[in-house]
Amino acid sequence: MDQTTNFVFAPFNWLGRFSIAFIGELGSVGIFFIHAFCLIFSLPLQVSKTIQQVFFIGAKSILIILLVGLFTGMVLGLQGYYTLVKFGSEGVLGAAVALSLIRELGPVMTAIMIIARAGSSMAAEIGIMRISEQIDALDTMDINPIRFLVSPRIAASLISFPLLTAIFDVIGIAGGYLTGVVLLGINAGVYFYRIEASVIMQDVSGGFVKSLVFGIIVSTICCYQGYFTHMRPGGFGARGVSLATTSAVVLSCVLVLIMDYVLTSFLL
Amino acid sequence: MTAPLVELKNVTKRFGEITVLDMVNLTIFEGDITTIIGKSGVGKSVLLKHIIGLLRPDEGKILFNGKQLKGMTRKERKSFKERISYMFQNNALFDSLTVFENIALPLREKTRLHEDAIRSRVLAQIDQMELSEVTYKYPSQISGGMQKRVALARALVTEPKIILFDEPTTGLDPLRKNAVLSMIVHYQKKIRFTAILVSHDIPDILFISNRVAIIDSGRIPFQGTPMELEQSENPVVQQFIKGQASLKDELTGLNTRRDIKKIFIQEMERVNRLHESFPVVMFTIDNLEQINEHIGYIAAQQIIQCLGMLIKEHFDTTGTSARYSQNDILMLLPHTGLKEAKQVLDELATDLQKQEIFQAKSYPKACFSFSILAGPAEARPGMDLDSLIKQALSHQKTIAHIECIKHGETT
Numbered sequence: 001m002d003q004t005t006n007f008v009f010a011p012f013n014w015l016g017r018f019s020i021a022f023i024g025e026l027g028s029v030g031i032f033f034i035h036a037f038c039l040i041f042s043l044p045l046q047v048s049k050t051i052q053q054v055f056f057i058g059a060k061s062i063l064i065i066l067l068v069g070l071f072t073g074m075v076l077g078l079q080g081y082y083t084l085v086k087f088g089s090e091g092v093l094g095a096a097v098a099l100s101l102i103r104e105l106g107p108v109m110t111a112i113m114i115i116a117r118a119g120s121s122m123a124a125e126i127g128i129m130r131i132s133e134q135i136d137a138l139d140t141m142d143i144n145p146i147r148f149l150v151s152p153r154i155a156a157s158l159i160s161f162p163l164l165t166a167i168f169d170v171i172g173i174a175g176g177y178l179t180g181v182v183l184l185g186i187n188a189g190v191y192f193y194r195i196e197a198s199v200i201m202q203d204v205s206g207g208f209v210k211s212l213v214f215g216i217i218v219s220t221i222c223c224y225q226g227y228f229t230h231m232r233p234g235g236f237g238a239r240g241v242s243l244a245t246t247s248a249v250v251l252s253c254v255l256v257l258i259m260d261y262v263l264t265s266f267l268l
Numbered sequence: 269m270t271a272p273l274v275e276l277k278n279v280t281k282r283f284g285e286i287t288v289l290d291m292v293n294l295t296i297f298e299g300d301i302t303t304i305i306g307k308s309g310v311g312k313s314v315l316l317k318h319i320i321g322l323l324r325p326d327e328g329k330i331l332f333n334g335k336q337l338k339g340m341t342r343k344e345r346k347s348f349k350e351r352i353s354y355m356f357q358n359n360a361l362f363d364s365l366t367v368f369e370n371i372a373l374p375l376r377e378k379t380r381l382h383e384d385a386i387r388s389r390v391l392a393q394i395d396q397m398e399l400s401e402v403t404y405k406y407p408s409q410i411s412g413g414m415q416k417r418v419a420l421a422r423a424l425v426t427e428p429k430i431i432l433f434d435e436p437t438t439g440l441d442p443l444r445k446n447a448v449l450s451m452i453v454h455y456q457k458k459i460r461f462t463a464i465l466v467s468h469d470i471p472d473i474l475f476i477s478n479r480v481a482i483i484d485s486g487r488i489p490f491q492g493t494p495m496e497l498e499q500s501e502n503p504v505v506q507q508f509i510k511g512q513a514s515l516k517d518e519l520t521g522l523n524t525r526r527d528i529k530k531i532f533i534q535e536m537e538r539v540n541r542l543h544e545s546f547p548v549v550m551f552t553i554d555n556l557e558q559i560n561e562h563i564g565y566i567a568a569q570q571i572i573q574c575l576g577m578l579i580k581e582h583f584d585t586t587g588t589s590a591r592y593s594q595n596d597i598l599m600l601l602p603h604t605g606l607k608e609a610k611q612v613l614d615e616l617a618t619d620l621q622k623q624e625i626f627q628a629k630s631y632p633k634a635c636f637s638f639s640i641l642a643g644p645a646e647a648r649p650g651m652d653l654d655s656l657i658k659q660a661l662s663h664q665k666t667i668a669h670i671e672c673i674k675h676g677e678t679t
Contacts, residue, residue: 125364137360140320141374141426142349148377 032146032227033154033220039147040155049152050159057118057153058160062167068113069168072105073097073175080176081184090184094191095198097176098169102199102207106169108260110161111214115252119222122153123248126226127241135227150223154216161215162208169207206267213263217255222248271334273298273430273462274319279328281314288314290486291328296479301456301463303473306483307508312466313357315483316432319464320354350378353428357435357466359419361407368394368403371421378426390425397421397451398565413444420448424455433465437472442519443573445469447565449476450594454560472519474498475594482508498526519569520576520591528590528598532653535602540649547609547644550660551575551597555638562634567625574625575640582616598657606646613642617667628670639669 040046076097084090126149129135138145173195180186225248229240274296281289288311296302306312317323318330321337329336332348340348361370372390375381381389394403397417402410407418416436423431436452437445449469453476456463467473474480474494481491482505489504490497497505523531539545553575559568572595579589579597586608587601601609620640624630643664645656 129362132363133356133358133360134362136317136322137354137356137362139322140352140354141378142346143374143377 029220029224032150032224033216036146036150036154036220036223039144039151042147046147046152049148050155053152053156054159057114057156058164061114061117061160061164064113064117065110065164065168066171068109069106069171070175070178072109072168073101073172073177074179075175076100076105076172077176077179077184081180081186090186091190092194092198093176093180093186094173094194097180098173098195098199099203101169101172101176102203104260104264106165106172107161107207107210107214108256110165110168110211111218111256112253114157114161114164115218115222115249115256119218119252120245120249122219122222123226123245124241126150126223127229127244130227130229131237131240146227150219150227153223154219157215157219158212161211161218165207165211202267206263209267210260210263213259214256217259218252221252221255225251272296272331273333274464275331275334276315276318277329277331279318279325279330281311281318281323282326287486289318289325292483292486292488294481294488294491296462296464298462299460300478301453301465301476302479302481303465303467303477304481304483305466305468305470305473305508307468310483311486312483313434316354316434316464316466320352320432321349350426351429353423353426353431355419355423355431355433355436357438359407359415361415361418361422363407366404366406367399367410367418370407370418371425374422374426393421393425413440413448416440416444416448417451420451424459427459428461430462430464433463433467435466435468437467437469443566443569446472446519446569446572449473450556450560450568451565452476453594454557454565484508498529519573520597521580522576522597523588523590525590525592525598528588528592528600529653531588532600532647535600536647536649536651538602539647543649545646545648546600546602547604547606547646548601548656548660549599549609549613549642549644550592550657550664551579551599552641552643552661552664553595553638554641555636556595558636558638562636563631571625574623575620578616578619578623582612582619586612592657600647606644609644613644613667617642620668626668626670631670637669637671639666639671641665642667
């Protein structure tokens with residue numbers, strides 16, 4: 001009888017345990033973010049550290065964003081043209097490319113590229129600092145590790161993400177121009193007229209809000225995973241850092257896509 | 269008696285099922301060097317992390333000047349944190365910052381000093397620690413001994429009142445180990461901070477400590493002066509000392525103080541029975557501090573090592589010698605006459621003066637004075653070791669010396 005009861009309740013037990021752990025984790029990530037966010041404004045402001053992080057997260061990512069943005073735009077131009085030409089409406093290619101980039105692909109692709117480039121390194125760097133007791137050393141010097149390590153990264157992400165998204169959008173539209181206008185012969189004036197006519201301020205601000213939210217998600221998750229490397233049950237030392245980095249990347253990507261859906265449904 | 273600076277009262281800490289600290293009571297007095305000794309993995313570092321506040325006790329309380337850390341106001345806590353510093357077992361240097369930036373970090377982050385003032389203070393600290401060559405190198409580019417010194421410099425740069433050292437000498441060779449210990453003593457005397465050390469380097473650590481506490485099975489079975497430790501009848505202490513103390517002094521290869529005390533008791537039984545006498549000689553390295561300051565800590569330890577080896581070479585067949593304190597070597601010559609002892613002493617003095625390390629020309633740029641003194645005394649029936657040592661010290665004469673006459677010129 002006991003065994004049958006166990007068998008019946010086992011999935012519920014698991015679900016309960018998982019849900020409690022998930023909600024708990026979500027709560028601690030939330031507190032971690034609020035703590036770090038408030039410390040951005042604590043005096044004296046950490047201007048030079050934030051600029052350094054903007055350089056690392058933002059400036060150093062420009063090349064990859066340009067490359068990915070260009071090819072995304074180009075492929076959108078190609079695919080869009082071959083779909084639209086079936087309905088004889090290839091003239092609206094400019095609007096299709098610009099709207100999908102500004103509303104959707106720009107913020108998401110930018111976030112994913114930054115996760116791969118800067119998010120993983122945030123998790124690894126902070127994780128190594130944790131396992132080599134450098135974070136404890138900061139604590140003993142009465143330097144708040146969250147303020148010192150996490151706040152500048154969150155501030156820098158809030159600055160870099162929208163800017164990089166804007167660059168991605170512009171270069172993507174240029175990519176669409178290359179394939180649509182230069183290669184496939186759509187009229188350049190029509191291409192840009194359609195963009196101007198269809199893109200409204202709400203699209204741009206929606207993309208901007210998305211990029212801000214993604215910036216918060218990526219920097220918080222990556223820093224959180226690195227910061228609590230030592231609490232991870234799976235591994236210690238270098239293995240712990242590798243697990244932290246992996247889960248930082250996977251979790252950030254998944255959360256960015258989930259949040260993208262949620263935000264889109266609110267913004268539409 | 270002075271009021272304790274730090275007091276641990278019934279502190280208990282558990283990690284899961286394991287109790288690491290079990291009702292620990294420990295008292296630390298201001299200005300002392302207190303050493304916590306114990307086997308590996310008994311919770312020495314955990315104890316230290318409780319004192320600095322990195323870990324919190326499950327039960328019990330930790331008082332600073334009679335106040336609990338969690339009961340302090342924000343201002344009090346800030347001033348407490350400013351007064352305390354910690355040197356980690358594995359140094360915990362910031363590996364993406366240079367040596368200079370590592371040492372400057374606490375000043376840059378916690379003080380409002382101007383960058384020029386920070387720079388001059390950090391460079392002075394770097395100079396004192398003999399790290400000038402590696403100022404702009406990264407921790408991974410320098411040796412383990414240098415990393416220890418960088419960590420020490422970082423702990424000292426804010427001029428704290430309490431410094432906690434977690435195994436500061438682990439992994440170093442005997443020469444560097446003793447150099448780090450004498451560096452700690454040197455700065456402790458200079459800045460007058462309270463030092464709490466965790467170590468298992470017996471007996472080296474006992475030379476520099478004012479108080480010692482043993483931690484075993486999560487408890488502290490003994491705390492007191494090093495002298496009280498040696499005389500303690502507590503079976504746990506006895507067993508611990510026997511198990512942990514190395515048979516020979518690591519630096520000099522001589523016996524330890526504990527060994528020579530035992531040999532002295534045995535020899536005195538014979539002397540008392542047969543109404544004989546035997547000579548003892550006490551060697552002292554005078555002004556070793558000046559070598560520390562002018563030449564370096566390692567050079568100072570090399571001098572002790574060289575003297576120890578020469579003594580061993582000259583007297584090994586006739587006597588037993590031991591490192592009695594940091595700068596003193598005591599020798600018993602049980603089957604020799606005083607005259608013969610003095611003769612060997614003369615030979616030793618000649619030999620010492622031939623050694624490059626004891627010649628002024630080896631230090632062309634420095635100006636300092638130091639000497640090696642030796643004093644014989646005769647152990648007669650009924651005498652105890654302390655009075656004998658006093659007698660030997662009063663008869664000490666210089667057997668080798670370097671003296672600075674004026675800057676840049678030594679004799």
